[in-house]
Amino acid sequence: MLLPLAFIVLISVVDISSPPYIHLGPLLVVAPAITASFAGSRLTALIGAVAVAAQVVIGVFHGGLGTSNHEAQIAALTVVSAVIVFYCRVRERSRLELAQVRSVAEAVQQVLLRPLPDRLGPLQVAALYLAAEDEARVGGDLYAAARITTGTRLIIGDVRGKGLPAIGDAALLLGAFRELAHHHTGLPALAAGLEASFCRHLSELAGADGHVRERFATALVLDVPDAEPVVRITNCGHPPPLLLRGDRVSTLHASRPSPPLGMCEMPDLTYETDTFAFEPGDVLLLYTDGITEARNRDRVFYPLAERLGTWPGSSPEVLLKNAHRDLQTYVGGPLRDDGVLIAIERTPA
Template sequence: MSDRQGGAGLRQSWQSSQMLLVLPLALIAAITVVDTQAAEDIHLGPALVIAPALTASFAGPRTTGAVGALTVAAQTVMGTVRGGLPTANNIVQIITLSVLSVLVVLYCAIRDRKRAQLARIRSVAEAAQRVLMWPLPDQLGFVRIASLYLAAEDEAQIGGDLYAATRAFDGVRVLIGDVRGKGLPAVGEAATLLGAFREAAPRSPALTDLAEALEQSVQRHTADFEPPEEAGERFATALLVEIPDGRPIVRLASCGHPPPLLVSQGRTLTVPALHPSPPLGVQPTRPGERVLYEAPFEPGDTLLLYTDGVIEARDAGGRFYPLAERIARWTDAPPDTLVQRVRRDLVAHTGGLLNDDAALVALQRTSAEHGRHHGRIIATDALRLSIRPGSPTG
């Protein structure tokens, strides 16, 4: 938010408070006039406490205190007009209004202090998110990018889901992952995985090499920081994506992560995930165990990466969010529009209550240097399965 936008917001808030202040002031005036004109056995003074209580809902302690003092003055005027101030009833009402006004002012002060603390916590969380998980650019090379992050914990901006993208080896490499746990307790593991990806992505010739580097980093982190009571329970799923500049293909290496969705020629397909490797941190992998997949990825195609917090989100009836079914409605949407539509639909599906962190990354190839590619899926054990571009694969 810019300084100009922030200043405009403050001015608008101040003007709104000034307009709302008319209500308690009018209430004080109306009660005072009616009480002084009413019969002797009718006393409206106790209703004056509504004014400072109402003011506390939109104003700070100073304004609330001023309205409280005005109610005490109004009670004094009413007591004087109706037969003299020294009566026991008038004195009790004045003392009661004074005490209640002071309590309301104290409430306002405590509330504003909590709000300031919460604002500082939010700013720290936002700063931490920018440091740990840099915002993805709108475009890298020949790839348009849009992303979404929804944290499950209230007021949290970061959690156990993560994503990152970088240029490497004349192409774009993308990571999306999900560490065990959610919210702030999972931030340490997420930071480790992100740091390892940024360090190893430009140095690993193949995605399988990059996956090995991430595995080693997670294993080191687990050995150093895993509590004894959680032995064997720290792990992370990850999906590595590589989109080379010169060929209309996409390469993927899955470490126990849900397979992405491919939107191509107006159809939504599930990219095959044949025997994905175990999640990172579960067990050391043997040479050749990790598998590399290759599939067509033509200009205009969109690849949607997601974490299980999206597909496992439930509605009030316990039904999972049907991501593939909903994506089929928006096959012509650009990445940023697609992500925002999923966000609105997911929030509506869950009623705004997520049980787990959720992340989405949409990747769309904008152009390629060569013609149409009849892709294949490549495994490290030399298994080759041909597929027809545009045919359902899952």
């Protein structure tokens, strides 16, 4: 506040001390203009009023208020100050609306993408959601975990498209997984249940011709038993996970990957489960294609598997921090697509 007030005092003193033919009063507009950069509309209006009062004082000492020059200066300063105050009001309203939108978006994210707990039985878990836009909070990428009697089940997926349709599809799949994960003993039955739920969802969105725009979702469904050092995976068109064992990184490719969820017109869909060793100390990294399809300035994809081996022995949380920092350096700017990273470590019993 001292800066605009100092400007008002300085300009007034110099103007009053100057010859009558020199007019510095118009410079008083700088005071409300500066105030608008850090204060609200009320404080800006107060400084504008002080600046107008100072212009009146200058007019009294410089030939009186009746001169047309001083009347024009006072009127112009009043109008400009009013415009600046109006701008502050519009800016405050925009900030309030943005804060409300952020609050709603964060609430939606908490409902859809519930934070994964740090511990799930013998598993230590960390998750990272990277938004393609600074103000984004939710999108088509999804993940969830559920504790069952024998262990932990997880899903990570990526819905085709962006915006509200993608959020609606992701919400449907997350809700279906959280319910069906407790009602099916095997992953093939769970994947089939997710496919049926997603197809019912798409049929409700079909138009008058019975067709709906192409919408599907890649997904990876995992079962990590507490008592066995293995992980069972059913892959529905999703990028395969990576296994970090010491400084060695291996890709867990599915023997027979299934098509993405939402292929409702494909007959005789079958889902296979692959079993991989997942021993204490191993780290499993799940991700969406927004990570591996991020490019640098030379348009080269981010080599996630190669970079993962440079951080052996890291905890899931530290591993994701290193990956996030390295990805930002590699891309050199914002991501073009949302991305999810989930690190899972099996700890000794």
